Amino acid sequence: MGRKFLNIEENYEYMEKLIAEFPDQLQEALDIGRKAHIKSRKYIHEVLICGMGGSGVGAHFVKDFVSETAQVPILINKDYDIPDFADEHTLVLASSYSGNTEETLAAYTAAKKQNCSIIAISSGGELMADAQAAGFDTISLPAGYPAPRACLGFSLVAQLFALHKSGCVPNFFEEQIIDTLERIKLEQEDMRSKAEQIAQLMVDRLPVMYGANRTDATLLRWRQQLNENAKHLAWHQVFPEMNHNEIVGWKGDYSQLLVVALRHRDDPARHQLRMDLTREVFQHWAGGYMEVYSRGGSFLEKSLYLVHLGDWVSYYLAELKGENPDEVKVIDHLKEQLKKYD
Numbered sequence: 001m002g003r004k005f006l007n008i009e010e011n012y013e014y015m016e017k018l019i020a021e022f023p024d025q026l027q028e029a030l031d032i033g034r035k036a037h038i039k040s041r042k043y044i045h046e047v048l049i050c051g052m053g054g055s056g057v058g059a060h061f062v063k064d065f066v067s068e069t070a071q072v073p074i075l076i077n078k079d080y081d082i083p084d085f086a087d088e089h090t091l092v093l094a095s096s097y098s099g100n101t102e103e104t105l106a107a108y109t110a111a112k113k114q115n116c117s118i119i120a121i122s123s124g125g126e127l128m129a130d131a132q133a134a135g136f137d138t139i140s141l142p143a144g145y146p147a148p149r150a151c152l153g154f155s156l157v158a159q160l161f162a163l164h165k166s167g168c169v170p171n172f173f174e175e176q177i178i179d180t181l182e183r184i185k186l187e188q189e190d191m192r193s194k195a196e197q198i199a200q201l202m203v204d205r206l207p208v209m210y211g212a213n214r215t216d217a218t219l220l221r222w223r224q225q226l227n228e229n230a231k232h233l234a235w236h237q238v239f240p241e242m243n244h245n246e247i248v249g250w251k252g253d254y255s256q257l258l259v260v261a262l263r264h265r266d267d268p269a270r271h272q273l274r275m276d277l278t279r280e281v282f283q284h285w286a287g288g289y290m291e292v293y294s295r296g297g298s299f300l301e302k303s304l305y306l307v308h309l310g311d312w313v314s315y316y317l318a319e320l321k322g323e324n325p326d327e328v329k330v331i332d333h334l335k336e337q338l339k340k341y342d
């Protein structure tokens, strides 16, 4: 935090470095997770993951990655309050990179009041200080990163370890994360050039992104990275839900929109069929249509492959638009303004 920049070139280089180091971050995250002291818990009825923005998106992946093995439901909470049913049988993961995000802090305080079982995941701030003082389990993330969104590897892997060590999921993920980081190291150059081509198509169009239901977390990550790194609006929706509403909206001159379908070759057959059949609607009305396929073995590996590709797309789009991928001044300004109303 508090890093000074001399010129925009430095910002590009810095974000480029952060994205390029994603495989190393996954490796470091594994080391942190393995060493973390998290007690095993009995009688957990549900897990509630609280976190916003770059510290909240990891929960969406975690929920999807553990869907087949979790012993209890995983719920995502992105607000000040937590549900009334949360009690001592609820495991709450409070995830905030800075440790100072007001919604996450308020949810954490509510979880304390409701006597929930708490694990804090943060690089410091009020959250870490309070959780340590209260004797809760914590996972400390490395401090000094200027952008929480560039710490997805840390927060995602920390959440997986927190769930595993507390007894809610088996450890299916370590091997898959190693496969992922090895693949990304090998394929990064190729991914960068693919991403640059995609970014070129997005410069003068708004991306509308689709995928199968299980791709929701990846689509959300692409959207958030395009928003924050490239200062670009985008939206996303999933199949089959879009076939029941949004498809009807595809009528008229939408030449300013670029449809990007994020696909896995083993997406459920009916989802694939729906995407194939809907393709002609997009091709008729949108300004452009493209399909991007994942690579890898496990669902985790395939998803993080697409995540990494999307991070590069947002980086190249920022560069093409002359935007600083590093700054989110409007978020910082809003947080400052809110403080005046504390």
Ligand code: PA5
Pocket: 052, 053, 054, 055, 056, 095, 096, 097, 098, 099, 100, 101, 104, 147, 148, 149, 228, 328, 331
């Ligand atoms: O990427 C960002 O800077 C934001 O989306 C932040 O992650 C968000 O504002 C929450 O902050 P924190 O991650 O510190 O809890």
